[in-house]
Amino acid sequence: MVVNFSPSPSSIFAAYASLSAFVMLLQTMLNQVIPRQVQNYIWSFIQSYLRTIPSNATIIIEERDGMSGNEVYDAAEIYLSTKIRENIDRLKISKCHKDNDFSVKFAQCQKVVDIFEGIELEWKFVYEERKKSPNVIDGDTNHYLSMSEKKYFELSFHKKHKDKVLDLYVPFVLEKANSFRAEKKIVKLHTLSCHLSSITWDSINFRHPSTFNTLAMDTKIKKDVIADLEKFLQRKEFYKKVGKAWKRGYLLYGPPGTGKSSLIAAMANYLKFDIYDLELTNIRHDSDFRKLLLRTSNRSILVIEDMDCSVELPNRNGPMCVDGLGQARPRDNHTQFSLSGLLNFMDGLWSSCGDERIVVVTTNNKDKLDPALLRPGRMDMHIHMSYLTRDGFKLLVSTYLGNQGYHERFEEIEESIESMKITPAEVAEELLKIDDLDTSLEGLVNFLQCRRIENNMTKDKEIEENEVHNVKRLASDDTDI
Numbered sequence: 001m002v003v004n005f006s007p008s009p010s011s012i013f014a015a016y017a018s019l020s021a022f023v024m025l026l027q028t029m030l031n032q033v034i035p036r037q038v039q040n041y042i043w044s045f046i047q048s049y050l051r052t053i054p055s056n057a058t059i060i061i062e063e064r065d066g067m068s069g070n071e072v073y074d075a076a077e078i079y080l081s082t083k084i085r086e087n088i089d090r091l092k093i094s095k096c097h098k099d100n101d102f103s104v105k106f107a108q109c110q111k112v113v114d115i116f117e118g119i120e121l122e123w124k125f126v127y128e129e130r131k132k133s134p135n136v137i138d139g140d141t142n143h144y145l146s147m148s149e150k151k152y153f154e155l156s157f158h159k160k161h162k163d164k165v166l167d168l169y170v171p172f173v174l175e176k177a178n179s180f181r182a183e184k185k186i187v188k189l190h191t192l193s194c195h196l197s198s199i200t201w202d203s204i205n206f207r208h209p210s211t212f213n214t215l216a217m218d219t220k221i222k223k224d225v226i227a228d229l230e231k232f233l234q235r236k237e238f239y240k241k242v243g244k245a246w247k248r249g250y251l252l253y254g255p256p257g258t259g260k261s262s263l264i265a266a267m268a269n270y271l272k273f274d275i276y277d278l279e280l281t282n283i284r285h286d287s288d289f290r291k292l293l294l295r296t297s298n299r300s301i302l303v304i305e306d307m308d309c310s311v312e313l314p315n316r317n318g319p320m321c322v323d324g325l326g327q328a329r330p331r332d333n334h335t336q337f338s339l340s341g342l343l344n345f346m347d348g349l350w351s352s353c354g355d356e357r358i359v360v361v362t363t364n365n366k367d368k369l370d371p372a373l374l375r376p377g378r379m380d381m382h383i384h385m386s387y388l389t390r391d392g393f394k395l396l397v398s399t400y401l402g403n404q405g406y407h408e409r410f411e412e413i414e415e416s417i418e419s420m421k422i423t424p425a426e427v428a429e430e431l432l433k434i435d436d437l438d439t440s441l442e443g444l445v446n447f448l449q450c451r452r453i454e455n456n457m458t459k460d461k462e463i464e465e466n467e468v469h470n471v472k473r474l475a476s477d478d479t480d481i
């Protein structure tokens with residue numbers, strides 16, 4: 001929280017007190033020696049001077065506190081959005097195409113008055129744009145990560161209420177914003193945005209429909225994940241007691257289309273945690289990574305998708321890095337972003353700066369991940385997202401077609417699903433095509449038959465290639481003899 005008084009209240013109070021004492025003394029002396037008219041003149045002069053000393057205190061609530069966000073600012077924005085509709089004429093509204101509602105915000109320099117326990121409080125929103133020259137980091141002049149804008153609220157009130165405002169009103173605003181958030185259940189998705197080589201978070205309301213109820217995955221694993229999340233939320237005191245940062249890491253691994261991203265969405269919707277999607281390919285320096293991480297809020301999920309192929313991470317020992325195929329190659333001079341930097345910062349400073357942090361890493365190839373990421377304590381739970389099962393299929397049918405009961409086509413479909421590697425995404429795609437249950441299942445049967453033929457052809461081709469290879473090998477063995 002950034003609270004700046006302007007001017008300093010203690011200095012004003014001291015000046016005021018000493019001036020009052022001085023005035024009383026002066027009045028006593030004046031009564032004895034100076035005529036009444038002259039006294040009145042001096043007295044009115046002193047009074048008009050006293051009136052120029054401000055009786056108001058102002059709290060400045062900036063959007064950012066250094067590197068990290070300011071919860072009081074966020075809370076004030078939410079709290080005031082409920083007040084400003086009726087009270088001011090100039091409003092700013094915005095809506096992303098995915099959002100259902102538009103958000104109402106203060107326009108520049110607008111003011112609104114709020115009353116709390118008889119105290120009159122005036123809120124004003126200020127937006128300042130500042131031009132900043134690029135930071136020069138390691139000779140790379142194009143790169144900088146600086147804020148070119150400053151947003152803040154000014155909260156003004158009579159200074160005699162200073163303590164009450166700080167001790168009661170500000171916590172009241174925080175609490176109101178929290179209950180508003182919980183009531184509205186707003187989950188935000190933060191993604192990286194690059195403006196003129198600077199990287200910051202942009203956010204939109206997150207409305208992914210995936211929940212644990214719609215997620216087709218192993219029933220036991222699903223229960224374990226939910227139980228683990230619940231336990232994590234309840235263990236604040238435990239983490240404090242054992243001296244560990246209140247953070248939990250989940251590694252989701254499995255083939256494409258098995259629901260790794262859907263599981264992340266389900267977690268966020270279940271916990272009502274914001275998601276920060278850390279697209280590593282956009283990050284070139286450890287310093288960017290640190291700054292971005294410090295700007296994430298508590299009660300959030302930090303997501304690093306496709307860790308195996310999304311970035312060329314220099315390895316931990318030297319100037320080499322691993323490419324998308326797991327091959328070691330010389331480290332790129334422009335990339336000063338390393339896996340060790342990422343892991344150390346996540347484990348160390350960052351996690352101790354916040355509470356209730358979840359980190360989710362996804363990969364299609366667990367084997368290609370750096371062992372450092374897999375060592376105990378880093379990713380607390382490894383969750384295998386696998387191909388579709390019989391139960392998973394029934395759940396998809398119920399989600400997509402609303403069918404809870406039995407259907408004569410089920411047995412043959414389930415047998416096919418069990419005997420082949422079919423992903424939930426493939427079946428979901430088929431079920432999405434037509435609403436009618438019979439026609440949709442018919443379509444799915446056709447899809448599975450085509451898949452079986454394709455699989456058989458691939459197998460035949462492989463056998464043929466192996467035979468050709470063996471014949472060639474035998475021929476070359478004969479020549480060698």
Ligand SMILES: Nc1ncnc2c1ncn2[C@@H]1O[C@H](COP(=O)(O)OP(=O)(O)OP(=O)(O)O)[C@@H](O)[C@H]1O
Nearest residue numbers: 214215216255256257258259260261262424425428
């Ligand atoms: N387990 C699942 N349960 C329900 N729907 C699923 C599941 N897996 C995939 N789907 C459906 O397929 C779509 C794609 O799945 P998703 O993006 O979650 O897969 P992924 O494992 O993250 O794939 P990738 O490895 O390519 O990122 C989802 O939007 C959803 O409609």
Ligand SMILES: [Mg+2]
Nearest residue numbers: 260261262305
């Ligand atoms: Mg995914």
